[in-house]
Amino acid sequence: MSRVFNVAVVGCGIGRSHIVEGYLPNSGCFKVKAICDLSAERLAQIGDAFAVERRVEKFDDVLAMDDIDIVDICTPPGLHFPMVMAALKAGKHVICEKPLVGSLAQIDAVMEEEQRSKGMLMPVFQYRFGNGIEQAKRIIDAGIAGKPFMGTVETLWRRDAPYYAVPWRGKWATELGGVLMGHAIHPHDLFTYLMGDIERVFGRVATRVNPIEVEDTISASLLMKNGALASLTATLGSADDMTRIRLAFENVTFESDHAAYNPGDKLWKIQPRTDKTAQEIEKLLKDWQHVPSRFQTQMRRFHDALIGAGPLPVTSADSRRSLELVTALYHSAATNTDVPLPLGPSHPLYQSWVPEQFRAA
Template sequence: MTRLRTVAVVGCGIGRSHIVEGYVPNADKFRLLAICDIDEKKMHALADEFSVERRIADFDDLLAMDDLDIIDICTPPKLHFPMVMKALKAGKHVICEKPLVGSLSEVDQVIAQEKLSKGRLMPVFQYRFGDGIEQAKAIIDAGIAGKPFIGSVETFWTRGPDYYEVPWRGKWATELGGVLMTHAIHQHDLFNYLMGDIKRLFGRVATRVNKIEVEDCVTASIELTNGALASFTATLGSADEITRIRLTFEHVTFESDHEAYNPGAKPWVILPRDQATKDKIDALLKDWKHVPSRFQTQMARFFDALENGSALPVTSADSRRALELVTAFYYSSLTHQDVELPIPNDHPNYESWIPAAFRQTDEVPHGNRS
């Protein structure tokens, strides 16, 4: 009989979604052992809801639990780096919400620590999982789509003043960025996942929707290493909410379902250029088995990777690629210059993209996140 992997969820905001979508449907794989949050009211409410006995206010107490396998970090972004490092040093497996950390320097330190730890780290990019995104990926990986030509990513979401009533949001020191870092990072990851690595970026960021420190509107022109071109646009000021990814290849054009927070779930629009291509796609997808979306599949595949020693469904290298894009975006907007990737460790933004005036911070609560 397969042993259940024990989990502690740290943070009761998005942490609840991890439980509902990730651990409850995978009850044959995971056992929720503890809830950790400094907000005792929220911690007890979540623990009561899922009948969890251990309620922990101090993160460090989790590190000493011999019967705890996995620490799932769902705290404000500023706390991810120290918590991930502590958990890895304690030999725990780690799941961490996006953004993994707050700079290329930090992610390189995490990658170095991973090599020394017996625990494995999986960052969260839950939009990668579902029928739509995985069918597109299968077609591309099979070579049916052919050469990539051009693509666009549109993240048109809505966030008003009430969203920023949560104290850590909208601030450089605690959220580490705005729509680029917290919201569009998922869609940009999907683009890289399907189209390939970025070679050069010219970007703009602006704060136009809310009275916050960080950006809520961005746009960029992209060149990929394979020669394809792309545009990225994101805002938190849309009257409705959609996520749209449209990718044109030599033989196939793909367009995502427009649902804002789960663009990979439903089958995408797949437009083959000719009948021969359609026949290849039909043959490839003929016996397709349904892939549950978001956390359900990501957590299940994490379990399989731990059991079998196989590749993780999302890696720290994937997070590094996402953070390299963020680094280039902010620097391009600041300097009004193209930025070429990869970004070297002597780059001005390698240690931090946060404006110097905002790099000093007070202690940050490590409780709620949503």
């Protein structure tokens, strides 16, 4: 019988989705034993809804629970770094929502602590999971797609004033960025997951939709290490919500389902350029087994990693690649320059991409 790991969910906003989509469908792998939130009302709502008896308001109380195996951090982004570090130092396994932390310096510190800790760390990139994204990944990894030519990523979502009524949103100190950090970060991760590492970034950012501190519209031009070209566009001023990823390879063109928050779920449009390629794809996918999307599969594969039955589905290195793109794009927009990757400690924004006037003293 598979081991059941005890979980404490910290932050009952997106944490509710982790429970509903991730832990309940994998009840033979996980049990939510505790929840933590600053709101007594939310603790009561979530605790009652999912029969979680242990409800606390202090994060330190979670770390002191000897029977908790996994700390699942679902708090506002500005709190992630100290919480992740404390949980790793306490020897807990850690799951943390995006963005994992708020700078390249912080992610490097987390990766160092991860090497010392008894616990494993899994950042959350739930869009990676589902039939559509996994079929595309399978075809690319099999070498059938051939040489990558170019790709486009469009993250066109709508966020109006009620969204920013939540006090921590729209502010550098607590959200750590805007559409680039909190929204397009998922489709951009899917893009690099399929197309590989980035060589150079040129980007622009603007605040055009809402009266907030952070950006809500961006565009970027990328050169990939494999020679492919790419463009990224995102705004929170769309009339509706749509995510579209289109990738042109030598032998195949892929286009994602346009679902904003689950582009990996439904089958993607796969267009082979020759009959031979079509036959290779058909053979590769003929015995395809359904892959549940989002948190259900990510949490299940995390369990596999914990028991030694598979690799971590998302790693801190994946988060670093994501945050490197963020850092480079902010720097490019501020300096009007083309930014080469990788970025190390000598980069001007290594310690923080948050504008100096918004940094904590």
